[in-house]
Amino acid sequence: MREFQTLKVLSTFKSIFIWLGVDYGVMEKILQIKLTMDERRVPTIFNETGKKKEGNQFLKSLWVYGLYGLILIPFLLLGENYIFQLSLAFGMILFILMTSMISDFSAVLLDVRDKNIIQTKPVSRKTMAAAKIVHIMIYMGFVTVAFTAIPFVVGLVKHGFLFAVIFLIELVLTVLLVVVFTSLLYLVILRFFDGDKLKDIINYVQILLSVGVVVGYQVLIRAFDFVDLNLTYSFSWWHVLIPPIWYGAPFEVFLNGNSANYLIAFTVLAVLVPVVAIWLYAKLMPSFERNLEKLLSDTKKRKKKKNWVDEIGAKLLCRSKEERIFFRFAASMMKKEREFKLKVFPALGMSLFFPFLFIFTYPREGGLEEISGGSMFLFVYFCNFMIPSLVYMLRFSEGYKGGWLFRAAPIVKTSRAYSGAIKAFFVKLYLPVFLVVSILFIWIFSARILPDLAAVMLGGLLQTLITHKVVTEDEFPFSASFEFAQEAGTGKMLVLTLMTFGFVLAHFIAMATTWGIYVYLVILLAALWILWKRVFPENKIRSHESAELSLDQQE
Amino acid sequence: MLSIKNLTMSYGGKNVLNNINLEVKKGEIIGYIGPNGAGKSTTVKIMLGLIDDYQGDVVIFGHDISSGDPSYKKKIGYVPENAEAYDNLTAMEYLIFTGELYGMERDVAELKAERLLEQFELQDARHSRLSSFSKGMKQKVLITSSLLHDPDLLFWDEPLSGLDANSMMVIQEILAQLAAQGKTIFYSSHIMDLVEKISNRIVLLVKGEVVADATFEELKEMSEEGSLSGIFNQLTGFTEHRSKARDFVSIVQGADVDA
Numbered sequence: 001m002r003e004f005q006t007l008k009v010l011s012t013f014k015s016i017f018i019w020l021g022v023d024y025g026v027m028e029k030i031l032q033i034k035l036t037m038d039e040r041r042v043p044t045i046f047n048e049t050g051k052k053k054e055g056n057q058f059l060k061s062l063w064v065y066g067l068y069g070l071i072l073i074p075f076l077l078l079g080e081n082y083i084f085q086l087s088l089a090f091g092m093i094l095f096i097l098m099t100s101m102i103s104d105f106s107a108v109l110l111d112v113r114d115k116n117i118i119q120t121k122p123v124s125r126k127t128m129a130a131a132k133i134v135h136i137m138i139y140m141g142f143v144t145v146a147f148t149a150i151p152f153v154v155g156l157v158k159h160g161f162l163f164a165v166i167f168l169i170e171l172v173l174t175v176l177l178v179v180v181f182t183s184l185l186y187l188v189i190l191r192f193f194d195g196d197k198l199k200d201i202i203n204y205v206q207i208l209l210s211v212g213v214v215v216g217y218q219v220l221i222r223a224f225d226f227v228d229l230n231l232t233y234s235f236s237w238w239h240v241l242i243p244p245i246w247y248g249a250p251f252e253v254f255l256n257g258n259s260a261n262y263l264i265a266f267t268v269l270a271v272l273v274p275v276v277a278i279w280l281y282a283k284l285m286p287s288f289e290r291n292l293e294k295l296l297s298d299t300k301k302r303k304k305k306k307n308w309v310d311e312i313g314a315k316l317l318c319r320s321k322e323e324r325i326f327f328r329f330a331a332s333m334m335k336k337e338r339e340f341k342l343k344v345f346p347a348l349g350m351s352l353f354f355p356f357l358f359i360f361t362y363p364r365e366g367g368l369e370e371i372s373g374g375s376m377f378l379f380v381y382f383c384n385f386m387i388p389s390l391v392y393m394l395r396f397s398e399g400y401k402g403g404w405l406f407r408a409a410p411i412v413k414t415s416r417a418y419s420g421a422i423k424a425f426f427v428k429l430y431l432p433v434f435l436v437v438s439i440l441f442i443w444i445f446s447a448r449i450l451p452d453l454a455a456v457m458l459g460g461l462l463q464t465l466i467t468h469k470v471v472t473e474d475e476f477p478f479s480a481s482f483e484f485a486q487e488a489g490t491g492k493m494l495v496l497t498l499m500t501f502g503f504v505l506a507h508f509i510a511m512a513t514t515w516g517i518y519v520y521l522v523i524l525l526a527a528l529w530i531l532w533k534r535v536f537p538e539n540k541i542r543s544h545e546s547a548e549l550s551l552d553q554q555e
Numbered sequence: 556m557l558s559i560k561n562l563t564m565s566y567g568g569k570n571v572l573n574n575i576n577l578e579v580k581k582g583e584i585i586g587y588i589g590p591n592g593a594g595k596s597t598t599v600k601i602m603l604g605l606i607d608d609y610q611g612d613v614v615i616f617g618h619d620i621s622s623g624d625p626s627y628k629k630k631i632g633y634v635p636e637n638a639e640a641y642d643n644l645t646a647m648e649y650l651i652f653t654g655e656l657y658g659m660e661r662d663v664a665e666l667k668a669e670r671l672l673e674q675f676e677l678q679d680a681r682h683s684r685l686s687s688f689s690k691g692m693k694q695k696v697l698i699t700s701s702l703l704h705d706p707d708l709l710f711w712d713e714p715l716s717g718l719d720a721n722s723m724m725v726i727q728e729i730l731a732q733l734a735a736q737g738k739t740i741f742y743s744s745h746i747m748d749l750v751e752k753i754s755n756r757i758v759l760l761v762k763g764e765v766v767a768d769a770t771f772e773e774l775k776e777m778s779e780e781g782s783l784s785g786i787f788n789q790l791t792g793f794t795e796h797r798s799k800a801r802d803f804v805s806i807v808q809g810a811d812v813d814a
Contacts, residue, residue, distance in 0.1 A: 026655075026656065029652065029655050029656065030656075033641065033644065033648070033652050036643075036644065036648065037641055037643040037644060040643040040684070113639060113641070115605055116605070116635050116639050117635070117639060117640065117641065117653075118656065119603075119604065119605055119625075120603045120604075120605065120628065120631075120633045120635070121625075121628055121653065121656040121657055122625045122626050122627075122628040122629045122656070122657060122658065123625060123656055124624075124625050125623075125625075286623075290606075290607060290608070293600075293605065293606055
């Protein structure tokens with residue numbers, strides 16, 4: 001086991017932990033073990049390709065955050081309207097941290113394995129809780145550094161030393177706020193629910209939070225008046241409820257010397273809320289650990305439910321029995337698996353929300369009538385934007401170890417497994433969102449956009465297939481551990497996501513001529529047909545056998 | 556050593572444990588048995604401080620465990636059910652880590668762990684990850700980890716699952732010798748022959764209540780059955796194993812089952 005630099009840095013805060021009543025030595029040992037384990041993610045059992053992935057996958061994906069961080073730079077360069085610029089910047093920071101916290105680190109917080117292994121040893125609850133929170137903080141720290149390092153330097157150069165100091169202090173406060181706020185939220189939920197219901201509630205809260213953070217960010221932008229392009233800030237009472245504004249205020253106070261009462265109040269909130277939250281958390285943590293036990297038990301009996309949509313989908317869309325089996329399997333996995341829902345549903349919620357957001361916030365003069373004549377319906381492509389990350393998620397499952405079943409069962413055409421899963425994804429996840437947006441769009445833009453919507457949908461299908469072809473490594477869906485899902489942020493995925501713009505561009509070109517859209521539709525259909533044949537060949541059998549076959553042929 | 560008085564634990568309005576009383580003396584080997592879901596693991600979890608919203612008193616080493624001070628756990632060794640461990644660690648890393656959590660010095664723990672693993676013939680695998688271990692190997696590591704710090708009281712939940720017959724005999728002998736040295740052992744198992752052989756006291760739990768608490772000989776006298784599994788069937792009121800099995804097999808073969 002190696003020594004971690006992070007822990008050495010941490011030891012400078014040793015006295016704080018001791019003062020809080022934490023057994024620092026024990027905490028350090030737990031953290032060392034945790035960090036060691038994070039470096040070793042075990043590849044799926046049946047992954048014969050033998051591609052071993054060593055090292056901490058999360059740290060390796062950090063550069064993407066660095067890339068995202070560049071978005072902050074314009075806000076820092078615009079001028080000296082701090083309350084506006086830095087509220088937006090901190091809005092983004094809070095957004096990134098919160099999303100990362102909910103989707104990547106909730107599992108660490110709610111880990112019940114720790115209980116059986118560590119709590120049976122003479123380790124106090126406080127020490128264990130501290131180890132948990134510090135473990136998360138370390139990673140959140142990395143995310144924050146990756147995200148803000150370049151903007152920080154830009155800010156330092158542009159606005160000077162004092163700016164940098166305030167920025168740094170606020171970053172620390174924001175990380176604390178995000179981690180502790182999320183923990184407190186779980187604490188409350190754990191208190192009031194139990195068993196499987198509890199898991200469902202946690203799941204839904206996580207999904208809602210993720211969507212809420214995005215919506216909240218949009219509300220933040222609305223808090224500023226865009227009058228004559230001259231951004232002015234006027235105080236309303238409800239701004240007190242928007243944390244990013246708290247963090248914009250101190251810059252205004254200290255750098256612009258603006259000492260309006262509400263700005264002072266925001267500054268106080270920015271410091272006070274995280275501190276009070278930590279104090280509260282320290283008080284309540286033992287009950288958090290105690291209530292975690294509830295996650296382990298389920299006493300209720302459940303009734304069998306039949307889902308007609310799944311049945312009809314399986315009958316209509318799948319031609320072979322094997323494909324139908326996997327369609328049903330994938331459909332129920334998507335519905336039941338919490339981890340999957342957690343990673344996927346927020347994206348779906350945003351696909352539903354974004355097209356409208358952009359239409360209604362676009363600066364315009366002629367009102368809804370002008371919109372309905374234009375080509376803003378192309379915002380429906382936001383639905384397709386989410387496809388790559390969702391298709392990628394089909395590989396993963398909490399119960400990935402159950403994947404041995406696919407190998408043990410006499411499945412003849414293995415390519416049917418993924419084709420069924422892909423169809424299920426399209427029908428169960430993509431179509432509902434797409435249909436809702438489409439119906440509302442038809443209402444706004446009239447039925448003239450029907451061919452365009454058809455092109456969007458076909459484009460979506462095509463993107464689904466391409467993504468599948470590029471990202472899928474395993475032979476069967478739901479057979480890899482979510483531990484690998486963090487790679488979702490890597491370059492490949494970024495390119496696949498940006499592919500949507502390619503479709504938008506093609507669509508624009510098609511719209512230039514009268515019948516262009518129909519030509520485009522035909523091209524899309526042809527491409528789909530060819531690609532489907534290639535990705536899911538009819539006669540594909542088990543991969544290693546087919547490899548042998550092709551060898552035979554070569555000889 | 557260990558004393559449980561009027562222990563009741565309810566969960567969702569249902570009593571999982573109902574008024575359990577137990578006095579355990581030094582050097583006893585207690586076989587804690589019962590059907591699935593009787594509350595065995597819950598009892599063990601309460602004693603280890605994993606669950607603390609119970610009613611009643613649990614005193615271990617003369618120390619009421621509800622006080623919240625975890626130091627009483629220093630002299631306890633625990634083998635969890637389902638072989639739960641941090642699978643990404645190697646055997647040695649895991650052992651040293653648990654040893655350190657019990658307050659051992661790092662090099663002491665390391666030396667001792669190596670020597671103990673050698674006894675189980677795991678010396679070659681000691682730097683491999685637990686995830687690559689077979690169930691039996693992993694179980695041996697967990698048993699080692701529960702003994703590393705030389706505890707006075709052992710809680711073993713299904714300690715023998717996955718072990719081969721030879722290893723079982725070794726473990727059985729270890730238990731007997733540890734008890735002879737004055738260690739107290741509290742273990743649960745579903746392998747009745749074994750419980751019969753190694754326990755000097757058997758506690759049978761059914762639906763959260765203690766229905767029997769005696770030595771095997773005493774149990775034999777009380778019931779007409781000659782083996783512990785017979786006594787177990789009788790006391791848990793289970794007699795229809797033959798007809799259940801017959802129905803099951805005929806369903807497998809596709810026949811209709813007559814009532």
